Amino acid sequence: MPRGREAPGAQTRRTGTVTENPIELAPQRIDDSFDSIVDELQWRGLISVSTDLDALRQALAEGPVRYYCGFDPTAGSLHLGHLVQLLLLRRLQLAGNIPYALVGGATGLIGDPRPTAERTLNSRDQVAEWVVRIRDQVSGYLGDEGENALHVVDNLDWTAPLSAIDFLRDLGKHFRVGQMLAKEAVAKRLRSEAGISYTEFSYQILQANDFLQLYRREGVTLQTGGQDQWGNLVGGVDLIRRVEQVGVHAIGSPLITNSDGTKFGKSEGNAIWIDPELTSPYAFYQFWLNTEDADVVERLKVFTFLTRAEIEELARQVAEEPYRRAAQRRLALEVTALVHGETAARNVVRASEALFGDGDLRALDPATLGQALDELPGTGAALGDPIARVLADTGVVRSVSEARRAIGQGGVYVDNVRVTDPEATLDADMVLPGGRVLLRRGRRTLAGVRVGD
Template sequence: MTDIFSELKARGLVAVSTDETALQKALAEESLTYYVGFDPTAPSLHMGNLVQLLTAARLQRAGHNPLALVGGATGLIGDPRMSGERTLNPREVVEEWVAKIRAQVEKFLDFDGPNAAQIVNNLDWTSQLSAIDFLRDIGKHFPVNRMLAKESVSARLNSEAGISFTEFSYQILQGNDYLELNRRYGCSLQTGGSDQWGNLTSGVDLIRRVEQKSVHALATPLITKADGTKFGKTESGTVWLDSSLTSPYAFSQFWLNADDRDVVKYLKVFSLRPLDEIDAIEAEFTAAPHTRVAQKALAEDVTTLVHGRQAYEQAIAAASALFGGGELTGLDSSTLGAATSELPRGEVSTTQLAEGLPVADAFVASGIVKSKGEARRAIKDGGAYVNNVKVADQEQTLTSDDVLSTEAGGVVLLRRGKKTLGAVDIVG
């Protein structure tokens, strides 16, 4: 066993816990069974869930036994949000999302060996409870005054929308999950985000009341950004772990664009590199921030963890190719589409292309120049490129040979100077 608790603290991954001394001792001396839960309230896990997945992986590597709970039951209810009541998803949708999230979780844990992980679904035991049994055997152990004190509940009670009994009962369901896992597997530690602390302690209290046992809970802090914006969000929305929702290219770019003030913190949380190696990267980065060595290490580690080495290498090749450092034609259609999707862009028709569309007109259509005259001057000065090939003639036209294939259709990449990129989509 290793002192994993001290490592978690050094990585900034301990926000609050039950008796810290007792938990640290148990983690250092025993092989604990622990669990972390994920509710299928969307078809994919997102960046915030990644903190919990990697915390579970670290605990397993330290010799502890993970239970990954996918909430087939709690996903039908939804944890109360500050903003208002959730929309209840149909059962068949939740069932489909359970399968997708289970597959994502399985990438991060080892299911072989002496401390092999197990996937569990709380629908297996919750569906067996009648309403009377739930109220008599579980509900009677939850003082309402303590339930009302939970931050999300009290906030909702003081709002115009209020809170339904359905969402109010969520913490009872999660508490019962811990009790069941304690009975079935000897589970004695639950981990989760600090925003889940009320739910985590509901299970600790329930086991103490019903089984007269002391068990543990550990909450990680919510990850924040130095500029005050929400972590895991971009202008185009949530950063998902599913490659069909957030492409590996966009995923890697999220990490490459990490603020200098945040990047070392992110390395400690999201990379599995040893801390001494991260310290060395920090020293190199501090001495020469312009090299962005920390961002490059972060993007490599996290993209490889989530999407695999090949996807990471394709994403880096795409980023390089956009700025003339590689062959655009060597990129597969999905990577090329993802790499160009965030660029300023316009549309030209296949008819215009067939008639011989001037390159200068395409530059105007993309939005990276304001006028045809400006585009012609860029060509004259040697600063205009089509698919990274310099445009030598102000009268040059686009042809079908210039069209690159993406999953969404055809695109032509345009560049002015070294860094100003745009694109035109070929439509019709």
């Protein structure tokens, strides 16, 4: 978070205080304070649109219901938008229903229409590689044992054998062009200069066929997805009604946005990925830790398994003691543990605290320390370089002379040890594991230094 007089490029972070007794993570469970799973999903804000909620409520009460969500492999990892759906699937599974995750080996070759421009088609080999990655990611969030174990399917299995004639005769005849043109994603593209190709225009037919095939093959009667997919979800419901003369269900979750209307899950234009190679556990934790007070309670509802009572208590603390940031720290811990595991989550908490002087930097896991320092503004340096010059090179101060004054005033720290000599230089004792040095000006302005030979 930027602070008034700090130099351009300075990096500040919010952090909690060290806790002697670590918080016990919430177990994955449904909340028995609700009369039904539908009531809990509504309270958590996970249902914004639905076909017939009363009929779905009855079906779930009679259960178990077989249900699915589709994940297209248009990148090598899922991101936070997908995490909403994974947690929705998990909550329904915990209520005794049977989940199916569809990894779109076929639809991933085409891609759902973007609002303004045609997608670049990825190669078949690339999509096949991403199918494997997405399958592995999805499997990590849903139990694969017991009577309601996860089933993972690939729509390439039934789409690849489909001939053009079969596509037109068996599927195309059930779709009206006027209705297809009216769907929001298509309408936006028609209004754009790029227009829309038949390839992307046909996507909604393929997704509808997925629901039909899963109904026929597995008895799946519920599809979930984001609200922006509602036209496609309803397309599947309508296709099954026309072909099989039965009613099935769909629910759409709201697109998560910040209270100021900006898109959720974006950091400086980049998605927050659940793959640790794309978004490190430390960066992931910091993203959640910096949640605004106005958003944190809703994030707790959607992304954690905390009960209603626990979330209401955290909401009270946000209202009465916002400076403690208890809700943000709990949110960051819970979601980081969910995605990256408890050990990684505990490590990044310790790293977050140690960077600001509340722990021993040398006791940190070296990989986590490296992730943390990578998130800071920084520079390269060599042993023997003047600390004042290195500090200026990081952008934490505007000049070497300002750095020298800050050091003389006792406001500069190297690895959380105060430096008071303006002539001080980097020495080997300052270098942390991984060849790094942490510089800090004041309490919250940090920078990382890579020390070479």
